[in-house]
Amino acid sequence: MTAELRDWPEVPPANGPEAPQGIPGPAKTGPESAEPDAAETGHGHHHLAHTWEEARQAAFDAATPIPPGPVPLRLALGRRLDQDILAFHDMPHYASSAMDGWAVNGSGPWIPVDPGNRLAPHQASIIVTGGLIPAGGKAVLRTENAVLATDDEGLPLLTTGGKARPGEPRAGEHIRKAGEEALEGDVLVKAGVDLNPAHLALAALAGHDELHVQGKPVVRLVLTGSEVVEEGTPDPGQVRDTFGPQLQGVIAMLGGIPGGQQRIGDSYGEWLAALEDDVPEVTDAPDLPADVVITTGGTGRSGTDHFRRAVAELGGRLVIDGVAMRPGHPAVLAELPDGRFVLGLPGNPLAAMMALSTVGAPLLAALGHDAMPAVQEVPCGTMIEPDPGRTRLMPFRLLYGMASPAQHTGPGMMRGLAAADGVLVVPPHGVQLGELVPAFALPWGPPIPAPVDATAKAKPRTAGRTGQPKAKPAASGPVDWSALLD
Helix, strand or coil, X not given: CXXXXXXXXXXXXXXXXXXXXXXXXXXXXXXXCCCCCCCHHHCCCCCCCECHHHHHHHHHHHCCCXXXXXXXXXXXXXXXXXXXXXXXXXXXXXXXXXXXXXXXXXXXXXXXXXXXXXXXXXXXXXECCCCECXXXXXXXXXXXXXXXXXXXXXXXXXXXXXXXXXXXXXXXXXXXXXXXXXXXXXXXXXXCCECCHHHHHHHHHCCCCEEEECCCCEXXXXXXXXXXXXXXXXXXXXXXXCCCCCHHHHHHHCCCEEEEEEEECCCHXXXXXXXXXXXXXXXXXXXXXXXXXXXXXXXXXXXXXXXXXXXXXXXXXXXXXXXXXXXXXXXEEEECCCCCXXXXXXXXXXXXXXXXXXXXXXXXXXXXXXXXXXCEEEEECCCECCCCCCEEEEEEEEECCEEEECCCCCCCCCHHHHCCXXXXXXXXXXXXXXXXXXXXXXXXXXXXXXXXXXXXXXXXXXXXXXXXCCCCCCCCCCCCCHHHHC
């Protein structure tokens, strides 16, 4: 559902920070209540959070694909081509030498002349690889097959030698003809491909300075928190920056164009300035306006959380205000009057990654002309008890084809995610051992494999020549492999 910000109080009541978020274990099956419900974080302001499925769809539906447009060749790598690449001229656009040597006219011996002059019969001029064949040039004699001598009168004379074959060079030998790769107007690359380095080199050869590509969102990051340090070991009360090293890379993996990042403190003025139209210059960022701004932290409802107030003052509206999931439920998505989206991620790193996967991935996919990110079912290797009212996102490892929830997956932890093969989407009613559960792949990982069809008949195995009896069949039914992760 969409909530209009003008109906909200300007400053959310400052009743203190959120309660600490809990740490789910790999096979924890009971209700986990260490992370507060979305309604509880309102401190008196209650709202209905989207379900996980609703949040994904709302983020996807909110975006209109960015129109195609021209980009310089240096920025076109990986972009989807919107218009065919045509040859602006013949390729090559002039006849050139394929070898270092001599451009010659007729049979030898030849009289050497200065380069750049028209060659008369039995004349030659020195030439390098790629050099323009002079007018009158009929062939190229390779350097190693040329002998520069003198005639009876002591004048220079060029003859064949070395390993030259009789009659070398023949007419047209070692000459790259104009247009032998393509003629002006030829289609070199058809629209719809994702541009690779060879495409860009070909476009440059064809005379292009820019290419018309499908739109792709530019994403700028606003990292918040005065307690965050960017290097070294933090002191008590400080935390190490986990977003700076990873988020720009993840944005690129999700189909966005990293638009640089800036760090601000915790004051409302800094928040408001960071979301204004006038974007400060950011080092190593493309000179392009942002389509999406992603913030970290500040999405709660304490007096130091300024996301909603800043968006309201800028005339924006909320598209998503909390998701009934854990971790990552304080995720907020807003749209500003200028068309920019602002995605607020929670301050804990794992919670932020789950919010980015839930809301950010569909948003960037829609803006970039892609389909909704895929969800694939996998069999669960353990039982997970119900947690009514919210979806749980659990990084997992695949063991013998079954998904076992990883350890070290508290909202502020990254160890479990770093070793994970994907993320389970555990429904509120829980999961039975061996039950198929929705899951999504990590941006940096391979796709989730499809489950093996249990109804498929296995090929019969014949006994070996040794006459040893066949192995005893394994017990039917799924096995709980979670203990292997201890």
